[in-house]
Every structure is written in C-alpha cells, then in structure tokens.
Amino acid sequence: MAGPANKKQKRVDYKSAREGGDTKELPKKKFYRQRAHANVFSDHNLVYPISPTHMDWSPYFPAFAEPSTTGPIGEIEVEQQDSGADLQAVAAIEESATNTGNIRRLTKNVEVADIGCGFGGLLVALAPKLPNTLMLGMEIRMQVAEYVQERIQALRAQTADDGLYQNAACLRANSMKFLPNFFKKAQLSKIFLCFPDPHFKARKHKARIVSTTLNSEYAYVVRPGGVVYTITDVEDLHLWMVEHFDKHPSFERVSEEDQEADQCVEVMRMETEEGMKVTRNNGQKFVALFRRLEDPPW
Amino acid sequence: MWMPYQCIERCGNLLVAARGSNIELFNLSDGSFISTWKCPTTQGTLKAKPPVKGTTPKLESQDSKSSSVDITIEASSPPTKRRKLSGGDDQDKNSTKDPKEDQKGGQKPTKKEKKLNYRLDAVASGLEAPAVIALAVTSDAQHVIAITGEDKSVRVFSLTSQDGLTHLNELSQRQVPFNSFQMRRLMKSRVMPKRPSALAISEDNTTIFSADKFGDVYSLPLIPSLSPSSPSSTALTNPQNPEKEKPFKPSANELTIHSQRNRKALENQKRQKPPQPQKSEPVFEHTLLLGHVSLLTDVKLAKSGGKNYVITSDRDEHIRISRGIPQTHIIEGFCLGHTEFISRICIPEIRPEILIAGGGDDELFVWKWEKGQLVSKADLKSIVQESMGGEKVSKIAVSHISWVRCEQTDLLLVTVEGIPALFTFHLKDDNTLQHAQTLQLSGNALSVATGIAASDGTPKRVLISIDSTHKAGSTTELRDSTEELTSPFQAFILQDGNLAQDSFALSVVEGNHVSEGAVVGLRNLLYSLENLRKRDGEERGKDGENGVDVAMGEDEAAQIEE
Numbered sequence: 001m002a003g004p005a006n007k008k009q010k011r012v013d014y015k016s017a018r019e020g021g022d023t024k025e026l027p028k029k030k031f032y033r034q035r036a037h038a039n040v041f042s043d044h045n046l047v048y049p050i051s052p053t054h055m056d057w058s059p060y061f062p063a064f065a066e067p068s069t070t071g072p073i074g075e076i077e078v079e080q081q082d083s084g085a086d087l088q089a090v091a092a093i094e095e096s097a098t099n100t101g102n103i104r105r106l107t108k109n110v111e112v113a114d115i116g117c118g119f120g121g122l123l124v125a126l127a128p129k130l131p132n133t134l135m136l137g138m139e140i141r142m143q144v145a146e147y148v149q150e151r152i153q154a155l156r157a158q159t160a161d162d163g164l165y166q167n168a169a170c171l172r173a174n175s176m177k178f179l180p181n182f183f184k185k186a187q188l189s190k191i192f193l194c195f196p197d198p199h200f201k202a203r204k205h206k207a208r209i210v211s212t213t214l215n216s217e218y219a220y221v222v223r224p225g226g227v228v229y230t231i232t233d234v235e236d237l238h239l240w241m242v243e244h245f246d247k248h249p250s251f252e253r254v255s256e257e258d259q260e261a262d263q264c265v266e267v268m269r270m271e272t273e274e275g276m277k278v279t280r281n282n283g284q285k286f287v288a289l290f291r292r293l294e295d296p297p298w
Numbered sequence: 299m300w301m302p303y304q305c306i307e308r309c310g311n312l313l314v315a316a317r318g319s320n321i322e323l324f325n326l327s328d329g330s331f332i333s334t335w336k337c338p339t340t341q342g343t344l345k346a347k348p349p350v351k352g353t354t355p356k357l358e359s360q361d362s363k364s365s366s367v368d369i370t371i372e373a374s375s376p377p378t379k380r381r382k383l384s385g386g387d388d389q390d391k392n393s394t395k396d397p398k399e400d401q402k403g404g405q406k407p408t409k410k411e412k413k414l415n416y417r418l419d420a421v422a423s424g425l426e427a428p429a430v431i432a433l434a435v436t437s438d439a440q441h442v443i444a445i446t447g448e449d450k451s452v453r454v455f456s457l458t459s460q461d462g463l464t465h466l467n468e469l470s471q472r473q474v475p476f477n478s479f480q481m482r483r484l485m486k487s488r489v490m491p492k493r494p495s496a497l498a499i500s501e502d503n504t505t506i507f508s509a510d511k512f513g514d515v516y517s518l519p520l521i522p523s524l525s526p527s528s529p530s531s532t533a534l535t536n537p538q539n540p541e542k543e544k545p546f547k548p549s550a551n552e553l554t555i556h557s558q559r560n561r562k563a564l565e566n567q568k569r570q571k572p573p574q575p576q577k578s579e580p581v582f583e584h585t586l587l588l589g590h591v592s593l594l595t596d597v598k599l600a601k602s603g604g605k606n607y608v609i610t611s612d613r614d615e616h617i618r619i620s621r622g623i624p625q626t627h628i629i630e631g632f633c634l635g636h637t638e639f640i641s642r643i644c645i646p647e648i649r650p651e652i653l654i655a656g657g658g659d660d661e662l663f664v665w666k667w668e669k670g671q672l673v674s675k676a677d678l679k680s681i682v683q684e685s686m687g688g689e690k691v692s693k694i695a696v697s698h699i700s701w702v703r704c705e706q707t708d709l710l711l712v713t714v715e716g717i718p719a720l721f722t723f724h725l726k727d728d729n730t731l732q733h734a735q736t737l738q739l740s741g742n743a744l745s746v747a748t749g750i751a752a753s754d755g756t757p758k759r760v761l762i763s764i765d766s767t768h769k770a771g772s773t774t775e776l777r778d779s780t781e782e783l784t785s786p787f788q789a790f791i792l793q794d795g796n797l798a799q800d801s802f803a804l805s806v807v808e809g810n811h812v813s814e815g816a817v818v819g820l821r822n823l824l825y826s827l828e829n830l831r832k833r834d835g836e837e838r839g840k841d842g843e844n845g846v847d848v849a850m851g852e853d854e855a856a857q858i859e860e
Binding site: 040041043050051052176177178180181185198200206211212213214215216217219220234235248249250295296298 | 512513514586589592615620625628629631634636637832833
C-alpha cells in the first residue's frame with residue numbers, strides 16, 4: 001500500500017524536523033494519530049520501572065528535580081529530546097533492585113494521574129491551574145503519548161519566562177497492569193479517567209478501565225481523601241463505573257454539590273479533547289467522582 | 299511411552315498423582331498402587347476427533363455411556379438418573395460459552411461454530427479428557443482438590459474406602475436424594491468462569507482459593523452447600539448486568555457515535571432481535587476476591603500478626619499482598635523487583651514472614667513480603683547450567699519451590715522446567731539462600747512431593763515425578779525406545795541437612811500410552827511455563843500504529859477469545 005508508506009515517511013520527516021531545536025511550535029495531531037483502541041492484555045514492548053523507587057522522574061519534571069552533582073539540568077533536557085524518555089526508563093530497569101542510588105529525586109511526588117490522557121487536553125488545561133502539583137498523563141498508544149510529550153515540551157518553551165507546564169508530563173504506559181510500578185501506596189491525590197474506551201461487548205468488559213478488581217489498585221495508589229474523577233459520553237459505561245465504584249468498599253460517591261464545586265470537573269468537561277468533541281456533536285456527558293475512604297482496621 | 303505424572307501431592311500416607319486426566323492413589327508406606335480415578339471424557343472431544351490416546355480397556359461401560367449423554371463432566375453414576383440432572387449442567391455449560399454471544403447482534407452464526415471448534419480443538423489437542431493441571435490436599439488429609447484444565451473445573455474429592463481400597467470420590471455440588479440403586483452422590487465439578495491456574499486452601503480447610511488465567515481469585519467453599527444457592531454477592535462480585543432485566547438496548551446511541559459507518563451499525567443493531575440474555579455466572583457459590591490484569595501463576599495464603607493475607611503472583615512480575623477474607627479488596631503492598639514472569643512462590647512454614655519467589659528470572663528472590671522488601675537473591679541459572687554439564691542454558695523457568703526442614707536446616711527444593719535435576723538451597727538464618735546440592739535425575743523433573751514418612755516414621759522422604767516421555771534436558775525431543783525409564787518416580791531422603799538417594803519405589807501400573815497425536819498436547823501440559831515469557835513483538839516495526847497483540851501467549855490469547 002502506497003498510502004501508509006507515504007504517511008509513515010511524512011511522520012518520520014515531521015518528527016525529525018522537530019527534533020533538536022527547542023521548538024515552540026505545537027505539534028500537529030495529524031502526524032500522531034493512532035487507532036483509538038489498544039489491547040490492554042498484550043505486552044506492547046512496554047517500558048516501565050521495576051518499582052516506584054526505580055522510577056527516574058527527573059527527565060519528566062526537570063524543573064522539580066533535586067539539584068544534583070551529576071550535571072546541570074540542561075543536560076538532562078537534551079537527553080530527553082532524543083526519545084530519552086524511554087531510554088531513561090530502560091536504564092531504570094537495568095538497575096539492580098537494590099541499587100537505586102543514581103536516580104535523581106524530585107522535590108515533590110507526582111500527585112495527579114490522568115489515566116488514558118489521550119492528546120493531553122486535561123493536562124494542559126489543569127497544569128496552570130495547579131502549578132505546584134505534579135501531574136502525569138499515562139497513555140498506552142505510543143504515538144499519542146509522544147504527541148503529548150511534544151506538546152508539553154513546546155508549551156514549556158513558549159512559557160519559559162513564567163515557568164508554566166513544568167508540572168505536567170506524559171509517558172507511555174499500560175496503567176491497568178503497571179500502575180503500582182509507577183506509584184507508591186497512597187501517593188496520588190487525584191486520578192482522572194476521562195472518556196475511556198467503552199468496550200461495549202460483554203466479553204471485553206475485563207478490558208474496561210473500571211472494574212471492581214481494578215478499583216482495588218486505584219484505591220492502593222490514591223490516598224484516603226483522594227478523588228477518582230470519571231467522565232464519559234456513554235451512559236451505559238457511566239452506570240457501569242458508578243456501579244463498580246459504589247460496590248467497592250474503599251470508595252464513596254462524591255455528592256453532586258461537591259462535584260460541581262470542584263474546579264477540575266469543569267476542566268474535565270470542557271477542556272479534554274474528547275469533551276470538546278462531544279460538545280461539538282451535542283453529546284451527553286456523564287460525570288461521577290469517588291472519594292477514597294480510610295481503610296478499616298485489620 | 300507411558301503417560302508421565304504431571305503433578306503429585308502427598309495426602310497423609312497416600313500419594314495423589316495426576317497422570318494426564320487420571321488421578322492415581324499410591325500407598326506411601328509400601329509403595330503399592332491403590333486406585334485410579336478417571337476424569338470422564340467429554341462428548342465434544344469425541345466428536346471433534348477420534349481419541350488420540352490409547353483408551354484404557356478397563357473403561358467402565360457406565361463411563362462410556364455417560365460420555366455420550368452431554369458435554370459436561372460427570373463421573374460414573376447410573377446414566378438414567380443423570381440425564382435429568384444434567385439439565386442443570388447443560389445450562390451451565392452453555393453459560394460459559396454464550397456470554398460472548400451477547401450483544402453480538404449482527405454476527406453471522408458461523409462465528410459461533412468457529413468458536414466452538416476452537417475449544418474442541420483445544421480439548422482434543424492431547425488427551426481425550428481434560429487433564430489435571432493442579433492438585434491440592436487439605437491439611438487434615440481428608441480431601442483432595444484437583445483442577446482440570448480444558449473444562450476449567452474445580453473438583454473436590456473425599457477419600458472413601460470401598461472393598462478395602464481407598465478411592466477418590468468426587469463430591470457433588472448438590473447432593474442427590476438417593477434411591478436404592480443410587481449412591482448419594484452426583485458427580486459434578488464446579489466450572490469456573492476462566493481456567494484456574496493455582497489453588498490454595500484456607501487454614502481451616504473450609505475454603506478453596508482459585509486463581510485463574512484471567513487474573514482473578516475466587517473463593518469457593520470446600521464442600522458445596524446443599525442447596526444450589528445463587529452466586530453469593532460480596533464486595534467484589536461483579537454486579538449483574540442490568541440488561542438482563544430490561545429489554546435489549548444498544549449501549550451506544552446517536553449521541554455517542556460520530557462516524558457514518560458506526561451510525562449504520564447502530565441502526566442495524568436496533569433492528570436486530572436482541573439475543574436472549576444468558577446467565578453467565580456459574581450457579582454454585584463462588585466469590586470474587588481480587589483480580590490482576592494479568593495471568594495469575596500462583597496463590598498462597600499467609601499469616602502475620604494473627605492476620606490473614608492472600609499473596610498472588612502474576613506474569614507481569616508482580617507479587618501482590620492483599621488482606622485476607624473479608625477484606626481482600628484492600629491491597630497492602632507489592633513485592634516488586636522481578637524482571638520476568640513469576641511462576642512459583644513459597645512461604646516456609648517455619649518462617650512465615652519470608653517468601654521465596656522464582657520464575658523466568660535467573661535468580662530466586664527472597665522477600666519479606668509484608669514490607670515488600672527484597673532480602674536476598676540467589677543465582678539459579680548458573681547452577682542449572684552447571685547441572686547440564688556447562689551446556690548453554692539461555693532461559694530458565696522455575697517449576698517448583700518447596701520448603702523442607704531437616705533437623706536444624708531449612709532446605710528449599712527447586713526444580714526448573716525441562717531440566718533433569720533437583721536443586722537444593724539452604725535457607726540461612728539471615729534469609730539468604732546458599733546452593734547446597736544438585737541432584738541429577740533420570741529425566742526432567744515434573745513435580746515434587748515432600749514430607750513423606752521414611753521407614754523410621756519421620757517425614758524425611760521426598761518423591762519426584764520424572765518425565766518418562768521426553769529426553770532428559772529437552773522439552774521437545776522424545777525418548778527412544780532404548781531410553782525408557784524404569785520408574786517415573788525418584789525418591790530421596792533427608793540426611794544431615796542434605797538429600798540422599800533412596801531406594802523407595804512405587805509399584806506403578808502401566809498407564810495410558812502416549813500416542814503420537816498427543817505429543818503436542820502433552821508438551822503443552824508439562825512445559826507451559828516458558829510460554830509466559832514476554833517475547834519481543836514486532837510492534838516497533840509496525841510503528842505501533844495498530845497496537846496489535848503480537849506478544850501475547852497462545853494461552854492468553856485463547857483466554858481472551860473466550
């Protein structure tokens with residue numbers, strides 16, 4: 001097929017043209033589009049840290065890295081340009097489980113995770129609103145994750161004077177499998193599940209991002225009092241998510257009143273790519289928030 | 299070639315040994331053979347292919363009749379009455395197959411047929427009846443639990459005496475009111491939603507924990523309740539699908555779809571007669587406790603400070619620590635450090651805070667599981683390599699880890715898939731492992747049973763089942779007729795903290811012969827662990843555009859197909 005080959009070449013050209021310079025130009029989505037569905041059960045050649053302590057966050061949040069003796073921050077930024085994100089993580093994996101010494105720590109931990117961040121609309125909208133909170137987008141589609149990385153890079157360059165968007169980053173991950181590899185127990189205060197793949201077929205339900213068994217993992221990484229945000233345009237999926245979170249003893253539904261008072265909800269409704277698309281198509285949006293409860297004594 | 303014994307377990311002074319789809323009992327005092335339980339064949343298999351393995355002439359007439367009654371699994375019992383009872387079975391069996399038909403509105407019927415054949419092929423690939431893939435014994439040695447793979451069943455047996463011989467008597471899910479001709483039993487296994495891969499039994503011997511290939515752990519009462527109660531609903535039971543009650547309505551609507559083709563599909567869906575909603579849940583009592591999005595490889599129950607924990611290991615390098623019943627939805631922590639799949643975990647009775655884990659990694663890992671703290675690692679691959687005479691061994695897959703105590707020494711017995719040796723490690727006081735012995739075996743190690751009473755009455759004996767079909771050191775090459783084993787078992791005895799050869803032997807009866815057609819199925823049954831390893835997919839080459847499941851194991855793919 002001539003079409004795809006040509007498309008591939010264009011993508012390569014486009015990306016190599018972006019490489020190197022600190023381009024302030026936002027990336028174009030058309031060079032990063034990817035089929036909307038990914039099989040969460042397949043291995044995907046994923047790169048992920050052995051454990052949260054093995055995760056080197058400094059290339060993702062260079063502005064929040066602790067000053068180190070290994071080199072100036074700029075050096076690391078250069079490294080990130082050449083697809084360094086993956087290399088860094090590989091390095092983390094190659095490390096023995098006991099030796100985590102040369103990982104540069106951050107001055108603060110990642111606290112917000114946007115699971116299935118897509119093209120990063122929520123991150124980009126939320127980052128300036130919560131400038132001191134580190135937020136991470138997790139996306140399973142490689143091209144799309146790359147797009148968000150480029151987008152954040154460009155936004156950082158654009159707003160270099162104000163230092164905005166330093167608190168947002170994106171990486172490629174299968175969070176249904178590897179969430180505990182990235183985050184420690186009770187590390188997160190917010191998880192966003194925005195417009196997830198509805199997986200209509202009954203036999204695909206295990207692939208849904210919300211299930212009672214998977215909710216246990218969200219409960220593990222979210223601290224008591226933290227909130228899981230969900231939004232979807234599919235009523236069935238909304239009911240499913242509500243049902244499964246309601247059933248999980250570690251979560252309670254946040255009241256309508258509190259929900260509407262939360263500034264993140266409006267962002268989630270209006271600023272996510274999918275949210276805007278649904279608005280364009282006059283679709284419905286169903287929002288539900290769930291608060292992580294304290295664990296009962298054991 | 300005789301069928302080898304793929305799993306063995308000690309049950310009191312009996313040895314429970316699974317051989318293909320049969321389970322044999324041996325007396326461990328004198329090594330004599332006692333009895334055999336045969337897993338009933340399934341009709342589907344017979345239809346799909348002629349029996350691929352030499353059938354045993356001893357097959358009871360009842361059995362052969364029963365196999366033609368319906369597709370479900372039942373053991374010998376008079377066929378007349380069973381037909382009535384099998385109605386429930388039918389429903390059960392359909393239910394495991396049909397959920398995938400749900401919501402499939404516009405699909406052509408051929409799809410269903412194809413799926414069905416798929417399954418039958420899987421069953422027929424090696425054995426005429428589902429093979430036993432795991433065994434467990436209650437601590438009071440009263441019950442034996444077996445998983446049969448292809449039919450995804452959990453079967454519970456009690457040991458009963460008949461004609462002076464001990465038999466495995468499969469317990470029914472429901473007790474049948476008995477008449478004069480009928481024993482008070484109905485053979486009915488519990489068919490799980492997905493194929494179980496590991497078992498654990500609660501300390502009080504009342505509850506079975508079944509971990510499956512879909513990543514879920516269920517609890518089942520050891521003895522099924524008398525009344526066929528509805529599936530119990532606890533914390534994690536998946537809520538019933540609301541569509542079951544209300545008339546069928548597509549999940550999507552005009553507002554959620556945006557493309558021309560999808561819109562068309564929706565219109566078609568609406569025109570379609572809705573499929574009759576099928577009940578997808580098995581009817582026996584079972585409770586979903588927890589779940590990984592991965593294939594589970596082992597499950598163990600642990601105790602710390604008087605509290606119970608469930609420990610699960612999976613293909614994606616995770617060891618998860620969850621609270622025990624009734625708070626299994628709370629994850630206490632993970633032991634993260636493995637870089638390949640984990641296949642076996644072991645908690646030494648005497649050091650319940652320690653967990654030894656092995657799998658596709660080159661080392662064994664010793665964990666303090668409650669804190670998720672790695673204590674030590676011990677190289678295994680180089681030892682395996684040494685045992686093979688320096689031959690290059692590129693990958694290893696741990697197939698067994700068990701703990702035994704001999705005087706003041708804690709020993710770990712380790713076997714590796716496709717390796718004709720037993721490796722022992724000293725578990726030292728500082729929780730490090732030191733390689734002690736490499737005991738060469740006459741064939742690949744398949745399973746290990748410990749705690750067997752020696753002649754002086756102390757539980758010092760160790761029994762290992764050996765692959766009698768494949769060449770030592772190979773998982774693919776079959777033995778020549780000149781290399782037949784004298785016995786599919788080898789015995790060792792603990793002496794001064796080490797293992798020594800032991801002359802103890804079991805009088806094995808000639809089992810089923812392995813026909814050529816069954817070789818592939820047998821290999822999959824005996825050597826499935828290496829398949830868990832992640833392969834480098836071609837995703838990079840495809841630019842990651844499609845997200846195809848290139849690296850998915852066959853098994854996993856099959857599971858998802860279901």
